[in-house]
Amino acid sequence: xxxxxxxxxxxxxxxxLVAAWRELLARHAAAACMLDRELGDKYGLGMSxxxxxxxxxxxxxxxxxxALRVAELAPTVHLSQSALSRLMARLEKGGLVxxxxxxxxxxxxxxxxxxxxxxxxxxxxxxxREVLRLTLGGVSGPACGESDxx
Amino acid sequence: xxxxxxxxxxxxxxxxLVAAWRELLARHAAAACMLDRELGDKYGLGMSxxxxxxxxxxxxxxxxxxALRVAELAPTVHLSQSALSRLMARLEKGGLVxxxxxxxxxxxxxxxxxxxxxxxxxxxxxxxREVLRLTLGGVSGPACGESDxx
DNA sequence: GGACAGTACATGCGCATGCATTCAATGCAA
DNA sequence: TTGCATTGAATGCATGCGCATGTACTGTCC
Numbered sequence: 279x280x281x282x283x284x285x286x287x288x289x290x291x292x293x294x295l296v297a298a299w300r301e302l303l304a305r306h307a308a309a310a311c312m313l314d315r316e317l318g319d320k321y322g323l324g325m326s327x328x329x330x331x332x333x334x335x336x337x338x339x340x341x342x343x344x345a346l347r348v349a350e351l352a353p354t355v356h357l358s359q360s361a362l363s364r365l366m367a368r369l370e371k372g373g374l375v376x377x378x379x380x381x382x383x384x385x386x387x388x389x390x391x392x393x394x395x396x397x398x399x400x401x402x403x404x405x406x407r408e409v410l411r412l413t414l415g416g417v418s419g420p421a422c423g424e425s426d427x428x
Numbered sequence: 429x430x431x432x433x434x435x436x437x438x439x440x441x442x443x444x445l446v447a448a449w450r451e452l453l454a455r456h457a458a459a460a461c462m463l464d465r466e467l468g469d470k471y472g473l474g475m476s477x478x479x480x481x482x483x484x485x486x487x488x489x490x491x492x493x494x495a496l497r498v499a500e501l502a503p504t505v506h507l508s509q510s511a512l513s514r515l516m517a518r519l520e521k522g523g524l525v526x527x528x529x530x531x532x533x534x535x536x537x538x539x540x541x542x543x544x545x546x547x548x549x550x551x552x553x554x555x556x557r558e559v560l561r562l563t564l565g566g567v568s569g570p571a572c573g574e575s576d577x578x
Numbered sequence: 579g580g581a582c583a584g585t586a587c588a589t590g591c592g593c594a595t596g597c598a599t600t601c602a603a604t605g606c607a608a
Numbered sequence: 609t610t611g612c613a614t615t616g617a618a619t620g621c622a623t624g625c626g627c628a629t630g631t632a633c634t635g636t637c638c
Binding site for chain 4: 579580581582583584585586587588589590591592593594595596597598599600601602603604605606607608
Binding site: 461464497498499509510512513514517530533534535536537 | 615616617618619626
């Protein structure tokens with residue numbers, strides 16, 4: 279209730295929140311920056327491009343097989359619909375994906391990896407994982423449970 | 429041909445890393461997006477602007493007192509030198525900070541909050557904290573079992 | 579059937595960012 | 609002192625993003 283004139287300090291809970299936020303910002307910046315640089319330099323892919331390719335690899339077969347629609351993909355990569363639309367245009371221009379009109383609903387666009395897209399992804403993946411290892415590796419802060427060592 | 433070996437699967441360690449990365453991406457996107465929107469709407473500040481003001485509040489007194497140099501500030505807010513330079517220009521144009529030439533090294537620029545800057549920060553802080561509470565609240569660690577399966 | 583609201587994606591636009599470059603000031607060496 | 613490499617910051621430029629809007633299509637209600 280006494281929040282009239284003690285504006286200079288956070289409560290302990292807030293301080294923890296802020297610390298967590300800064301930690302998150304630092305990790306995100308480190309990983310995103312290095313991913314963009316490394317993947318861009320060596321494979322011509324941005325961080326988001328790689329994420330999109332990965333979703334496509336996970337979600338569909340190669341070239342022509344059942345694929346994803348843009349609207350489904352957008353939230354999973356944390357991009358706006360317009361950003362994803364342009365990103366797909368870039369990938370399509372690079373020959374890594376194809377955009378085909380959806381038969382059942384001609385407003386929709388089916389996204390599918392090409393062979394080149396899959397190959398590019400496979401090539402880039404080790405580097406992506408290595409960057410994650412370098413930037414996130416080991417220190418995951420207040421780690422709860424290690425479920426990755428099965 | 430890439431799919432001969434076993435390139436389609438990550439090792440368990442890699443899978444954990446990727447899961448942690450996606451978790452981090454999701455939190456960052458949620459918090460950053462909401463912060464930008466809320467702070468922008470209500471106080472005319474971007475997320476990075478707020479972070480910069482916060483560093484200035486922490487690091488110096490009001491208007492004219494000892495301040496920070498751009499080069500010192502940049503890494504703490506994960507911005508490039510050029511981005512920070514422009515950001516400071518925006519804040520200065522808005523009357524929230526002042527840029528003064530450093531006496532001892534005239535290449536440097538001393539950054540200081542103005543009264544308006546401090547006030548704006550104090551006004552925006554509660555909203556900032558609330559957004560953090562909403563987006564990061566409670567869960568501070570990576571993957572404790574709360575994982576999505578898309 | 580025709581009009582209208584709603585959905586899916588593309589596009590115009592402005593903005594913030596990073597890289598490369600530039601300009602100014604400093605430090606060092608001859 | 610002059611000359612040169614280095615550092616701190618600002619700026620030109622290209623890029624990617626989100627918002628708002630436009631375009632094409634769908635489904636519904638009359």
